[in-house]
Structures are given as structure tokens and as C-alpha cells.
Amino acid sequence: MSPRSFSRHYRQKTGRTPARAIEDIRIETARRLLEEGLTVARVSRRCGFGSEETMRRAFMRSLGTNPQTYRQRFSV
Secondary structure (H helix, E strand, C coil): CCHHHHHHHHHHHHCCCHHHHHHHHHHHHHHHHHHCCCCHHHHHHHCCCCCHHHHHHHHHHHHCCCHHHHHHHHCC
16 A cells, blocks of 8 residues: 555544544644653653644644643642
8 A cells, every 4th residue: 555545545544644643643742741741852752742843833833832831730
């Protein structure tokens, strides 16, 4: 199956693109790690965002807040 065909079929079955699904999984993992008190820099590396800025943008898109604020509000 070609990548384009896979993407189309995946979206039809799940309602989201493969890229969006991966980003959602990364955000969920990052949220848990931030709640445990890990630093934003460390979480961005462990979750595969590539940079803190990429993670910040993903958080803003998905949650409407940045990782630092999320960590301050929800860490134990």
C-alpha cells in the first residue's frame, strides 16, 4: 500500500491523519511526564518532539496552553 493510500484509509477509519494520531500520542505522553515534574526540555526529547518549540506549538494547538504552564498547574 502506498503512503498516500494508507493515509487516506487511516483517516477514513479513525477520523484523523496518521501524523495527527502520532502527535496526539506524543502530547498525551508529554502530559503525563510533565505531571510527574520532569522538565520541559527533557520531556520534549523523550517524547520525540525534536525541540521545545515544536512541543510548545503542539500543546497550544491541542490544549490551548504551553507546556510550562501545564507543568506548573498539574505537577505533583
